[in-house]
Amino acid sequence: MEDIRKFLTTRVLMLESDTLPPETEKVLGQIRRDKTDRPVIFLSTGTSSMIAGSERTRSALRTYLNDSETEVEIIKVGCTGPANFEPLMAIQLPGKNKLFFRNITEEKVEPLLNGVFHNDINHDDLVGQQGGTGFELWPGIPFLCDHPFFSHQKRIILGNCGCYNPESIEEYIARGGYRSFVKAIRHYTYEEVCDIVERSGLRGRSGGGYPTGLKWKQALNTSSTSRYLICNAKESDPGAFTDRLIMESDPHRLVEGVAIAAYAIGSSNGIVFYRRGSEHGRQRLQKAIDDAREYGLLGHNIFSSGYNLDIVIRQEPGAFVCGEETALISTLEGKRGMPQLKPPYPTTYGLFGKPTVINNVETLMNIPVIMQHGPEWFRSFGTEGSPGTKIFALAGKGRLSGVVEVEMGTSFRTIIEDIADGIKDGKKFKGIQIGGSSGSFLTPENLDLTVDFEEMRENDLVMGAGGFVVIDEDTCIVDMVRYYMEFMRNESCGKCIPCREGTGRMLEILENVIRKPSDEESVTTLERFKGVMQLETIASVMKDTSLCGLGQTAPNPFLSALRNFREEFEEHIFDRKCRANVCRGLRTFVIDVDKCTGCTVCAAKCPASAIYGTRLQPFFIVEEKCTGCGICYDVCKFSAIIIR
Amino acid sequence: MSAEIESIMKKYRPGRREDLIPLLQEIQDENGYLSEDIIVKAGNFIGLSTTKIYGLATFYDQFRFLPAGRIIIRICNGTSCFLNGSQNVISKIREETGLAPGQTSRDGLFSYEIVTCMGGCTRGPLLTVNDDYQLNVKPGQIPDLLRKLRYIAEND
Numbered sequence: 001m002e003d004i005r006k007f008l009t010t011r012v013l014m015l016e017s018d019t020l021p022p023e024t025e026k027v028l029g030q031i032r033r034d035k036t037d038r039p040v041i042f043l044s045t046g047t048s049s050m051i052a053g054s055e056r057t058r059s060a061l062r063t064y065l066n067d068s069e070t071e072v073e074i075i076k077v078g079c080t081g082p083a084n085f086e087p088l089m090a091i092q093l094p095g096k097n098k099l100f101f102r103n104i105t106e107e108k109v110e111p112l113l114n115g116v117f118h119n120d121i122n123h124d125d126l127v128g129q130q131g132g133t134g135f136e137l138w139p140g141i142p143f144l145c146d147h148p149f150f151s152h153q154k155r156i157i158l159g160n161c162g163c164y165n166p167e168s169i170e171e172y173i174a175r176g177g178y179r180s181f182v183k184a185i186r187h188y189t190y191e192e193v194c195d196i197v198e199r200s201g202l203r204g205r206s207g208g209g210y211p212t213g214l215k216w217k218q219a220l221n222t223s224s225t226s227r228y229l230i231c232n233a234k235e236s237d238p239g240a241f242t243d244r245l246i247m248e249s250d251p252h253r254l255v256e257g258v259a260i261a262a263y264a265i266g267s268s269n270g271i272v273f274y275r276r277g278s279e280h281g282r283q284r285l286q287k288a289i290d291d292a293r294e295y296g297l298l299g300h301n302i303f304s305s306g307y308n309l310d311i312v313i314r315q316e317p318g319a320f321v322c323g324e325e326t327a328l329i330s331t332l333e334g335k336r337g338m339p340q341l342k343p344p345y346p347t348t349y350g351l352f353g354k355p356t357v358i359n360n361v362e363t364l365m366n367i368p369v370i371m372q373h374g375p376e377w378f379r380s381f382g383t384e385g386s387p388g389t390k391i392f393a394l395a396g397k398g399r400l401s402g403v404v405e406v407e408m409g410t411s412f413r414t415i416i417e418d419i420a421d422g423i424k425d426g427k428k429f430k431g432i433q434i435g436g437s438s439g440s441f442l443t444p445e446n447l448d449l450t451v452d453f454e455e456m457r458e459n460d461l462v463m464g465a466g467g468f469v470v471i472d473e474d475t476c477i478v479d480m481v482r483y484y485m486e487f488m489r490n491e492s493c494g495k496c497i498p499c500r501e502g503t504g505r506m507l508e509i510l511e512n513v514i515r516k517p518s519d520e521e522s523v524t525t526l527e528r529f530k531g532v533m534q535l536e537t538i539a540s541v542m543k544d545t546s547l548c549g550l551g552q553t554a555p556n557p558f559l560s561a562l563r564n565f566r567e568e569f570e571e572h573i574f575d576r577k578c579r580a581n582v583c584r585g586l587r588t589f590v591i592d593v594d595k596c597t598g599c600t601v602c603a604a605k606c607p608a609s610a611i612y613g614t615r616l617q618p619f620f621i622v623e624e625k626c627t628g629c630g631i632c633y634d635v636c637k638f639s640a641i642i643i644r
Numbered sequence: 645m646s647a648e649i650e651s652i653m654k655k656y657r658p659g660r661r662e663d664l665i666p667l668l669q670e671i672q673d674e675n676g677y678l679s680e681d682i683i684v685k686a687g688n689f690i691g692l693s694t695t696k697i698y699g700l701a702t703f704y705d706q707f708r709f710l711p712a713g714r715i716i717i718r719i720c721n722g723t724s725c726f727l728n729g730s731q732n733v734i735s736k737i738r739e740e741t742g743l744a745p746g747q748t749s750r751d752g753l754f755s756y757e758i759v760t761c762m763g764g765c766t767r768g769p770l771l772t773v774n775d776d777y778q779l780n781v782k783p784g785q786i787p788d789l790l791r792k793l794r795y796i797a798e799n800d
């Protein structure tokens with residue numbers, strides 16, 4: 001172990017030239033497992049694979065290997081991206097290409113391995129093969145990169161995800177890691193690093209897309225005794241899971257990104273502000289930081305360059321608003337996480353009054369590759385104004401979901417039709433919601449828009465945390481807007497009135513819209529209409545007068561839904577109908593007298609006691625009593641209950 | 645218990661406000677919740693009044709001021725789980741236990757929390773019972789699940 005460390009630090013990281021001598025390359029190849037003499041199994045062990053049961057798969061694997069006495073190495077890797085394929089397993093036989101198999105639950109382990117070791121591969125679970133030069137091809141098996149889920153992606157940031165053991169710093173260094181950082185601190189000045197990043201055209205990946213290099217320069221040019229670099233890893237938007245995947249699958253690249261960014265602004269303090277409730281990723285990141293410290297990549301006088309840096313993880317205490325820059329700083333200072341008025345911007349007056357740069361995980365993940373390949377290389381991806389790639393957390397009703405990375409300039413149609421492979425269960429596509437709780441809705445007509453900061457801004461879309469939710473005909477837009485509004489109401493910090501009162505009022509009005517009509521008297525009907533009339537005004541006031549980004553963007557889901565799905569709102573308001581049959585209050589259930597056998601199951605289960613009848617005779621539902629919960633619909637074995 | 649809290653406090657330097665949140669987080673991880681005693685103690689340590697600390701701790705979702713139940717159920721209400729019907733599961737749990745999110749039942753058995761996105765977006769609605777995942781939960785399964793958990797807890 002000691003020898004490897006010495007070898008990697010002196011022969012690889014400290015190396016002056018860019019190309020490695022062949023004998024060094026050979027050792028690195030061994031660490032990367034380019035040549036193996038025994039089979040290697042790569043089992044994905046991220047959160048989404050653990051939910052799918054990868055731990056059970058691993059113990060089944062162990063039992064199988066013990067019983068059959070085969071010598072096989074099992075490597076725990078992070079998730080690769082497609083959540084539907086979990087637990088994803090890759091098998092590499094000596095000298096042959098890697099084979100990827102999907103959904104390997106515990107009972108599938110034995111037949112699968114029997115097949116692979118005896119050259120009789122089960123094609124049902126096969127995703128594809130992957131390999132490089134010098135490996136033997138599997139005949140008749142498609143390549144993983146030709147799989148539609150992967151072929152339309154451009155994996156720069158996710159390139160390492162699922163390929164190496166995230167708990168091993170040796171493998172990361174063998175894959176070229178930390179060399180950019182060492183090069184930066186030994187050969188470049190602060191300004192030069194800022195310059196390189198500025199020339200690459202990298203823009204902050206969440207929110208407004210502010211040029212990263214420019215932000216760094218502002219902090220660097222503010223004179224101060226100390227500066228801070230904060231990595232914002234607090235993704236708590238509903239349906240955002242990209243940062244978590246990155247930290248579970250490739251924590252070292254993030255550490256390197258933080259380190260380079262901290263160097264570029266001349267800061268000796270890096271802080272990773274980590275989300276709560278994702279222990280697995282935190283442990284891996286902590287291990288990555290500890291290992292880096294052991295290798296001398298963090299600490300005092302790093303690689304004799306005279307530069308000191310330490311990175312600490314701070315766990316967020318659970319408030320959505322802490323994701324906002326100034327609120328995040330307040331939290332780190334030990335105060336209530338409430339946003340402050342800007343300017344002064346954090347780059348001039350941030351944490352403890354010192355210049356502070358806050359970048360999110362995705363932005364920082366780009367830094368090591370930019371330093372490695374140069375700004376021109378990075379500019380060759382994406383569009384003129386927004387170079388590079390963008391990660392989305394694809395979720396919802398698409399056939400495939402997971403974390404995807406596309407080149408800037410890719411149309412939304414590609415993401416939904418090719419990568420997500422259309423809609424699950426042959427349902428009709430209704431739209432997408434992009435940007436998380438402060439994002440907007442897109443209709444099928446707008447799908448030719450592309451992922452690009454300018455184009456999205458012109459169309460009132462925000463990148464946000466990269467949420468990308470596919471919606472089908474079974475989803476009610478009004479209900480979804482209500483869901484986002486409820487989230488915002490709960491998470492509003494309460495500092496400024498437009499946001500605190502506005503979110504509450506908007507939620508109230510939306511709840512009125514989907515409330516059961518039979519409860520209504522004429523006065524309440526008038527109240528409801530009055531609310532509906534004011535909804536748009538409230539939204540625009542909130543947008544104009546809220547203090548922070550959270551409040552300003554809170555009405556976004558509503559405004560865009562109203563613009564794009566106006567007829568659905570009108571149906572709810574005027575016809576009191578929900579076309580997706582989701583809104584409880586607007587559903588009425590009736591019993592089909594021809595199909596009802598009088599089995600009494602629905603009457604027994606009805607929580608409102610709204611179903612009456614005699615045994616073995618058709619039953620009936622009393623509409624006034626019915627709450628629309630739908631339990632009877634679920635329990636009826638004869639499909640005798642119809643939603644009207 | 646107080647000895648452990650003393651030892652946690654020893655790790656920090658007194659009077660530094662920026663240490664308040666990590667300190668409270670660590671104490672809660674050890675103790676399960678923040679009692680009045682602890683808050684007074686933490687206030688003396690950091691040099692802040694008790695009201696300020698209450699004000700801060702109540703602002704954040706993480707801190708609880710009553711012990712959690714023996715069985716903690718966490719339900720995912722991320723967008724994907726929401727689209728797959730997590731609202732119905734939540735209202736069913738609410739109906740069955742009579743608790744609001746974050747509350748603990750009187751016998752100290754159940755408490756439930758709503759979280760946003762646990763990462764199992766293709767297998768929702770998702771819930772965890774003491775960190776054990778349950779996938780594709782239907783509202784109809786909730787009464788049985790609760791009964792089973794109660795049985796296990798009572799005969800443990």
